[in-house]
Amino acid sequence: MTPTEHALNLEIDRRKASPIYLQICERFKAAIAAGHLKPGDRVPALRGLATQLNTARGTVETAYNILVDEGYLQMRGAAGTFVSSSLPDSVMCTSARKGRERADVPRSRQAAAADIGHDAKPLRPGLPALDAFPRKVWSRLVMRRARSVDLASLTYPDPAGYGPLRERIATYLGLSRGVECTPEQVFVTSGYRASLELVLRGLAKPDDSAWFEEPGYFLARNFLVEAGLKLVPVPIDHDGLDVDAGQTLDAHARFAIVTPSHQSPLGVTLSLARRMKLLDWAQRAGSWVVEDDYDSEFRYAGRPLPALKSLDVNDRVIYCGTFSKVLFPGLRLSYVVAPERAIARFEQLTKSMNAGPPHLLQAAVADFIAQGHFARHLKRMRALYAERRGVFAQALVKAFGDRASIEPPSGGMHLVMLFNADANGPVDDLAIAARAREAGLAVSGLSSWYLGARTKRTLRGMVLGFANVTDAAEAARLARMLRRAYDG
Template identity: 35%
Template structure:
């Protein structure tokens, strides 16, 4: 025991910050991973037992176990019965080194050392652990059950798309090879405005539409323009970690607001965080619960924003894939005080590599948003914009949505049926009304982190609800995506998932 405790004293400072919004198990994961990669913990070095480390740090045994399990799953440590926990001899980062290249780090020279001086933001980003739920669908590997946030790329008409792209390149690109409008290709902005006005109840003109490289870029821009460091930002809890990161990178303090059966609880937000300057919400299809925000909460949120002179970021992801009736009108369409910034993307409707998203902003915000665009990406690649506009003009866009909506509805039904058949009362599913994923609630006796890890060992990709929750979650759950997997893969995946549940 003394030897193991001595090993801990040789690592970087493992003190955890209980006031930080990042969960404790993630902080511990991050610090241990950094100690391993920096050489402070050497290959083969014995680590303290989970019980000893929990005692040293004054944290729960589960917190240490979750951090160790993540490190073990990613190949940073090895755990063997009777031999304890050791730093792995072959680290994941060395898999990509050319053969013969040593993983040992030499002392940095002055030029190398100079690159280590970062801004406060850079240091924060370096310390932060990877966001597993974002990385899950950012990997360029074939999708597996039940990865979230990915449409079925096998069902996309790439030949049709390529033909249009080739035509645009031959007939239009030569005349548009110079810098273009910062806000984006105007005919595409008109098409987007028409689409959301008709299908989503948005009230806007093409001049309010700004094309950006995806929804994450939109979140980052909005956070930086609308918040000062230290400002409070309401976020749904549980909620989307990509939005939380964008807000944190802008220096905001996250104010977690619980999500009820009616959506984000505005009353609790006003009581706990009356100084909130911004609220990030997914009202049409809350991530990850799938709940649709009730009209009363929508009105209350808009009233709060008007009275508090605050902003609302409405992320309307997956809104085109609603399975019962027409898509609900957007929050932006109810906004008379011009406090809502509407965010949309084509990544989940078409394909993720098409980095085209859009902001719809109140007219007074158009100039500052365009100014920020001019100092970052200037504009999205013009050929992609030309192709998308032509694809929409020819009617292929709406045709594709209708076809995929039917496909995803069938997969949703099959996943629910398979879960009920294989797992019965071991998982509680509330059928979502839209989107490409669903939530499966676990019994109180099951730990969702452990269940997700055991599922990963079987080749499944599942996000535990607690990973999306600020603070402790009252009940564990699993987020299961069904967009990128076919019927056979869904049924096989559910059988694999059922095998990790206790009998």
């Protein structure tokens, strides 16, 4: 095998829906992005690669032609085929190229290390089971709405959200999350970060700071940093956010941004004592608590705790929900429950921002809820995820033995596999995750979910979405791929 063939991970999965020639293209792009294949490197000959992969020469040729068309490869006649010598920097990902551990990994690099793209690659955290979504029912509802289009639905939608959907959300939150709110408090948005934007525009002042969970949801973190908010990392322990530490670090922060039901990513629940302490602090400091309740519908042990908002007697909690987990993220629909004292401000703002999410999709979701499909779907997904969670955790235990600690989570759609330190000290989870991504998995190292620099105390591990792990064979295959990435 040539050095170039070594650099390529050419594992082809014949059960994948994606055709073999596309898988070959992906592998080449990943190897180039990771720096394993460099501009000017010669790539394997068509026939040799076809034999190695046990596939037709034409299949490899199709892949090479696409890569040439896209500018990744250059054919130089009898001399062979080479990685293009003029590749733009943007196709070469530095975080994957240099996987070596450094305690002071700069933030931009850690952000890149956590970037798992947007597609449905295996193990992507937070992606619901796409195979189990009732697509027929959904398309029937969308089609019916599309066919019966009336003039009213052609105009600008209500910027605060489609009225009947706001009503359905308010009823649902009262029944299932203990959140008592009126439809006027519910503002429909296009995803959690759009909700945060509304909150910041409505309530933040220049130079404001916010407590942010450490580790915490990196997409929200990146958005808030971009928006100019000063983030104060507050540690998480077994009881969730350490409120005392928050008060010591910054007693006058304007916001605390938290995931109380199912901490993202560690999965712990904010204890009742901490909830009371957090609310008490917010009341005394005149601050706002942003509750990100993204996947609390899925709970596998005991009853779900009601939302933090249900305890909010002083009107200091801004509740954020999303349809990304309970339906699907391509929908881009989410919502904010405004504190009563901020309703007028939010209303004024939504009018000045954009005109709100498309009417058609909001109406179809309202129908989906009204006709009972939503409740049925959630019930089915709870059972399905409980099963997939168990199967995947078992496969990981088998593949990693005592190298890692794997506890099936009590809720949600992802689990955290914690790497045990080896003889050389803490394991470099960023390098392992980069290798796993090169192999086609959408995983991120746990230490990239931290805002602060990596230290010996930073937990090392992997955040793994299990909702799309369809059966034991698939679980075993993915666990083996992770193990190979771990072994290096």
